[in-house]
Amino acid sequence: MAQALVVGNWLLPLLYLALLIDYGATFFLRARTHARSPWLWLVAGVHAAVLALRGIHYGHPPAHAQEVLSGVALAMAAVYAAVEIAGRDRRSGVFVMLLVFLLQYTSSILLAGWPHEVHAEAAASAWGRLHVVPALVAYTAFGFACVYGLLYLAARRGLRHHRFGVLFDRLPPLDLLGRMTWHALVVGFVFMTLTIATGPAVAASGREAAGHLASNPKVLMKMVTGGVAWVIYAAAMVGRLAAKWPPQRIAAVAVAGYAVVVALLVASALLP
Amino acid sequence: MAELVVIGLNHRTAPVEVRERVALPPDLLAGAIQAVRADPALEEALILSTCNRTELYAVLRAGCDPLEYFLALVGRVKGAAVGADRACFYRHDGPAAARHLFRVAASLDSQIVGEHQILGQVKDAYRLAVAARTTGFLLNKLMHWAFRVGKRVQTETDLSRGPAGIAPAAAELAGQIFESLAGKTVLLVGAGRTAEAAARALLARGAVRLIVANRTLYRAQQLAYDLVHGPAPEDEGENEEPPGIARGAPAAGGAAVAGGAAVGGPAAADLRGPARSDRASPAGTGAEGATAAAEAIALEDVPRALPRADLVISSTGSPEPVLTYDGLADGLRRRERPVFIVDIAVPRDVDERLGGLENVFLYNIDDLDRLVARNLERRRQEIPRAEAIVEDELARFAEWLASLQVAPTIRLLNEFLQSLRQAHLERYGRQFADADLERLRRFTETLCSRILARPTEFLRSLTQEGGTGETLRTVQLVRRLFGLDEPR
Numbered sequence: 001m002a003q004a005l006v007v008g009n010w011l012l013p014l015l016y017l018a019l020l021i022d023y024g025a026t027f028f029l030r031a032r033t034h035a036r037s038p039w040l041w042l043v044a045g046v047h048a049a050v051l052a053l054r055g056i057h058y059g060h061p062p063a064h065a066q067e068v069l070s071g072v073a074l075a076m077a078a079v080y081a082a083v084e085i086a087g088r089d090r091r092s093g094v095f096v097m098l099l100v101f102l103l104q105y106t107s108s109i110l111l112a113g114w115p116h117e118v119h120a121e122a123a124a125s126a127w128g129r130l131h132v133v134p135a136l137v138a139y140t141a142f143g144f145a146c147v148y149g150l151l152y153l154a155a156r157r158g159l160r161h162h163r164f165g166v167l168f169d170r171l172p173p174l175d176l177l178g179r180m181t182w183h184a185l186v187v188g189f190v191f192m193t194l195t196i197a198t199g200p201a202v203a204a205s206g207r208e209a210a211g212h213l214a215s216n217p218k219v220l221m222k223m224v225t226g227g228v229a230w231v232i233y234a235a236a237m238v239g240r241l242a243a244k245w246p247p248q249r250i251a252a253v254a255v256a257g258y259a260v261v262v263a264l265l266v267a268s269a270l271l272p
Numbered sequence: 273m274a275e276l277v278v279i280g281l282n283h284r285t286a287p288v289e290v291r292e293r294v295a296l297p298p299d300l301l302a303g304a305i306q307a308v309r310a311d312p313a314l315e316e317a318l319i320l321s322t323c324n325r326t327e328l329y330a331v332l333r334a335g336c337d338p339l340e341y342f343l344a345l346v347g348r349v350k351g352a353a354v355g356a357d358r359a360c361f362y363r364h365d366g367p368a369a370a371r372h373l374f375r376v377a378a379s380l381d382s383q384i385v386g387e388h389q390i391l392g393q394v395k396d397a398y399r400l401a402v403a404a405r406t407t408g409f410l411l412n413k414l415m416h417w418a419f420r421v422g423k424r425v426q427t428e429t430d431l432s433r434g435p436a437g438i439a440p441a442a443a444e445l446a447g448q449i450f451e452s453l454a455g456k457t458v459l460l461v462g463a464g465r466t467a468e469a470a471a472r473a474l475l476a477r478g479a480v481r482l483i484v485a486n487r488t489l490y491r492a493q494q495l496a497y498d499l500v501h502g503p504a505p506e507d508e509g510e511n512e513e514p515p516g517i518a519r520g521a522p523a524a525g526g527a528a529v530a531g532g533a534a535v536g537g538p539a540a541a542d543l544r545g546p547a548r549s550d551r552a553s554p555a556g557t558g559a560e561g562a563t564a565a566a567e568a569i570a571l572e573d574v575p576r577a578l579p580r581a582d583l584v585i586s587s588t589g590s591p592e593p594v595l596t597y598d599g600l601a602d603g604l605r606r607r608e609r610p611v612f613i614v615d616i617a618v619p620r621d622v623d624e625r626l627g628g629l630e631n632v633f634l635y636n637i638d639d640l641d642r643l644v645a646r647n648l649e650r651r652r653q654e655i656p657r658a659e660a661i662v663e664d665e666l667a668r669f670a671e672w673l674a675s676l677q678v679a680p681t682i683r684l685l686n687e688f689l690q691s692l693r694q695a696h697l698e699r700y701g702r703q704f705a706d707a708d709l710e711r712l713r714r715f716t717e718t719l720c721s722r723i724l725a726r727p728t729e730f731l732r733s734l735t736q737e738g739g740t741g742e743t744l745r746t747v748q749l750v751r752r753l754f755g756l757d758e759p760r
Contacts, residue, residue, distance in 0.1 A: 155448070159445075159448060159449060159633055160627075160633060162635060162639045162642075164642065164643050164646050168448065169433075169434065169444070169448060171448075172451070173447060173448055173449060173450055173451040174448065174449045174450075174610070175449065175450055175451050175610070176451040179451075244608055246608070246630065246631070248630075
C-alpha cells in the first residue's frame with residue numbers, strides 16, 4: 001500500500017502536467033476548443049483513488065496541509081470538469097489546470113519523504129471529517145475566485161489598452177468574469193465561516209485539550225490561515241455590499257487573498 | 273458522378289451588372305424552380321441565388337446543355353432574354369461540382385471568406401427545391417453532405433470567427449465587456465452611416481433602449497424610428513444577401529415622430545414595436561423576442577442622457593469634441609457600471625482623456641480598424657484548415673458515390689457468392705470422394721453463375737435505361753440486401 005501511495009504521489013503531478021499541456025494546446029492552437037475529452041475525468045478518478053487509498057492507509061481523510069492542497073487540487077479539477085461539460089468550452093481550462101498542477105505539485109513535493117504521524121487527532125474523529133469537508137470546499141472556491149479574478153484583471157487590462165492579443169475573445173465577457181469571481185468568493189466565504197464555526201467542536205471532540213491543540217504549531221498555523229482568509233474575504237464582502245467596491249477591486253482581493261492563503265498553507269506544511 | 277453539374281457565376285467571374293441580370297430574387301426563384309420541375313431536361317435541380325452568386329446544381333439527362341438551359345430558364349422567368357457573356361459562367365462536373373458546393377457551404381467561396389449567411393442561404397435554396405420536388409437521391413445526399421461540411425468548418429475552424437466590418441466589430445467589442453446586451457441602453461450621438469449600422473448590430477444583440485442625439489432633432493427622431501422599426505441591418509456587405517431586398521425609411525412612422533418633435537423639447541417618442549421581427553437575437557442573449565424603445569434628444573442633452581447609457585456610439589461631423597472631459601468626467605467617475613464608448617468620427621468626438629477613467633472603455637475608429645484587420649488575417653490563416661475539411665469530406669463523398677456504381681457492385685456480388693460457395697465447399701467437401709467433389713465444384717460454380725446472371729443483367733440495364741438517382745438507389749438497395757458493404 002505504501003509503495004502504491006508513493007507511485008500515486010508522483011503520478012498525479014505528471015498527469016496534471018499532461019493535462020496542462022493538452023489544455024495549453026487547445027488555448028494557443030485553437031484546436032478541439034469544443035471537444036469533450038474523458039482525460040480530465042480519468043485523471044480526477046485516479047486522483048480520488050489515490051486520496052481514498054491514503055485515507056484508508058492512514059485512517060483519516062485529508063487533514064494535514066499537504067493533503068489539503070491535494071484535495072483542493074482534486075476539487076478544482078472536478079468542479080472544472082463539470083463546468084466544461086456545462087459550458088461545452090475548454091478554452092479557460094489551461095488557467096485552471098495551471099493552478100491545479102501547481103497545487104498538486106506542491107502537495108507531492110511536501111508529501112514526499114514526509115513521515116506521516118497521526119498527530120491530527122481531530123482528523124480521526126467524526127467532527128474532524130465534518131471540519132475538513134467545508135474547508136476543502138472553501139479553499140476550492142477561493143481558488144476559482146483567484147483564477148477568475150486573474151482572468152478578469154487580464155481581460156480588463158487588455159480591453160482598456162485596446163490589445164486584441166491572445167486573450168481577447170478567448171475569454172468570457174468581462175462582467176461575466178467579474179460575476180464568477182464574486183460568486184466563488186461568496187461560496188468560499190460561507191464555507192470558511194462554517195469551517196471556523198465547527199472548529200471549537202473539533203477541538204472539544206479531540207482526545208487532548210483545546211489548549212494543547214492550540215499549542216501545536218501546525219494546528220495553530222491552520223487556525224491562523226483560516227482566520228486570515230476569513231478576514232480578507234469578509235473585507236471583500238463588506239466592501240462590495242456596503243461600499244460598492246468595483247469588480248476590479250474584488251478581483252484583486254480574490255487574487256491577493258488566495259496568494260496569502262496558499263503561502264500560509266505551505267508555511268503550515270513546512271512546520272515540524 | 274458524371275451527370276452531376278454546377279453552372280453559374282459569382283462575384284469573381286462576373287461584374288455586378290451581369291450578376292444582377294442573372295440573379296433571381298426570392299419571388300422569381302420560386303417560379304424558376306417550379307419551371308424546372310415541369311421540364312424533363314433535368315433529373316434533379318436546385319438553384320442558389322444571392323447577391324454574389326447565381327448557380328444551378330443539377331443532375332442532367334443526356335443531351336442537355338446546362339448553360340443554355342439555365343439562361344433560357346432565367347429569361348423565361350424574367351420575361352426577357354438574358355444578355356450575359358458566356359465567359360462569365362463557370363461549369364464544374366462530377367467531383368468538382370461537389371467540391372464547389374462544399375466550398376460555397378463552407379463560405380470559402382464567399383466575397384468575405386467566413387461570412388455566416390451563406391450556409392443558411394444554401395439551406396433555404398434546398399428547402400425550396402425540396403418543396404418543389406426537384407431534388408432526388410443524389411442532390412438530397414449531396415446537399416446534406418454540404419451542410420455537414422459547412423457546420424464542420426464553422427465549429428472546427430475560426431474561419432467565421434470575428435466580424436469583418438466596423439459595425440459588427442463594435443458589437444463584438446461590446447460583447448467582450450457585457451455578457452448580454454439585454455436591458456442595455458445605447459446612446460447614438462450623430463447620424464453617421466457606420467454608427468447607425470453599429471447601433472443596429474447592438475440592437476440585434478439584445479439592447480432594448482436607444483437614445484439618438486443629433487444636432488437636428490427631427491433627424492434624430494427619424495433615425496430613432498428607423499432603427500427600431502426599420503429594415504434589417506446590412507452588415508456592411510459581409511454577408512451574401514438575397515438579391516432584390518428593398519431598403520428605405522417608413523414614411524408614415526417618420527411623420528408620427530415628426531409630430532412629436534413639433535411640440536419641442538426632448539421628444540421621448542414611444543416607439544415600442546417589433547424592432548427585430550426579422551432579426552433573431554443570437555442564442556443565449558436572453559433577448560429573443562424583446563422589443564426596443566427609442567428616444568430622440570438634441571445634442572446639448574447628451575451629458576444628461578449619458579448616465580443612463582451603457583453603450584455610446586458617436587459619429588458626428590463636429591470639428592470639436594462633443595463628449596468633453598470637463599463636461600462629463602465627474603459624472604463618469606461617480607458611475608458604478610462600465611460604459612462602452614465607440615468614437616467613429618474623424619475628427620474625434622470624444623475627448624481621449626475620458627478613456628482614462630475607471631469605468632470607461634473608449635475605442636476610436638483606428639482601434640476598430642485594427643480589430644477588423646486582425647480578424648481578416650485570422651480568417652485567412654484558417655483557410656487551409658477549412659480547405660482540408662472540404663477535401664476530407666469530398667473524399668468520403670466520392671467514396672460513397674463510387675460504392676454505388678454498377679460495375680464494382682456486380683464484382684462485389686460475384687465475390688460474395690464465390691466466397692460463400694468456397695466456404696461451404698470447404699465445410700462439406702470432406703464428405704465427398706475426390707471425383708464427386710470435382711463434380712460438386714462444377715455444379716456450385718454453374719449455380720452461382722445462374723443466380724448472378726439475372727441480377728447482373730438487371731444492374732447493367734440500369735445504366736442504359738434508368739436515371740442516375742434510380743440507379744444509385746437500386747444499387748444501394750442491392751448492396752444492403754446482400755450486405756456487400758459489411759466487412760467479411
